[in-house]
Amino acid sequence: MTIWPTRSVEEQGTLSLWSWQVLELPDGDRHLIGYCMENREGRVSSAVVELDLENLRATTNSGRVYLLIGASGNNLDANYVWGRWTQQLSIQMWNDVSDSVWQEHLARNDGKPKNNR
Template sequence: MPIHLHPPREGLEVVRLLHWSIREFENGSRFLVGFSREIRDGRVSAAIVELDVVTRSARTASGRIYQLVGLSGSNSEAEYVFDCVAEIIGGGSGWLDVTAKLIPDCRVRKPDDLEELSVDATARLLGVPRLIVTKLIADNVLPSRIDATGYRRIRRIPTAAVLVYREILRAKQDARMGQLVDASEHADDAENETSGSTRGLRARKKVGVRKLAR
């Protein structure tokens, strides 16, 4: 079975992981292992940078957001991938399954929130401060709902809406970049024209001076 690498900013930005677990190596680095719902294949993430236990989401060193779907567990394809890369990502050191340690209720089924992200996860995905996300929600740019879990009240945003808005942001950024490039080119053309005119004027002055000298 071939192993495919997923470079940063290529492929899925949000990965929904089934039959997931968290592996920790002796150097402290942690990785997600599971079965990708989208590509239907075993997957091992880049090193975990942030883990949200409440929403069961994580951000990795690649910048991707992982949604941990359903119960923790194992999958033969995921285990195969992990066995192939474990020595590389762990530097040959041993590892432990720390899923239950980090997420004690990992074997408790939670409401299906596959299509939603927390405010923090949304901010990371859009690459903006959390305050911007809350303003987008207040301005009704992004839809949201309040999920009351015990004493916690968690605001959730539909993943699809976040992905659509991210594309809008990228389109605006590309448009601004195009405008800056055009403005820069026009400025260069104007400078060249001015420089050419100045050289011509200087040349005419020199000719006039030579005539006077005669």
């Protein structure tokens, strides 16, 4: 499988992620991974700088906004991209905080998920 460059933030300022995860590195940076619905590909974001837990919207270091669709999940394409990305940067440890993000989202919405669609 091949990894290719992404479109610029000017071209695609907002993207939707399905089967998403929030992965936290030892330095505290959090990255989103998931299936990008618009481009039909696995995706890894730059570091998250703002996470709106009520609406499941994240803004990353690049300025891109991600809409997290549905509950957290797992996507093979996204896992592959994450594996390649972490390998290139010699990252060997991270923590999956997706469940806590999802639970906090539900808590902020009286137990009912908001749909970003």
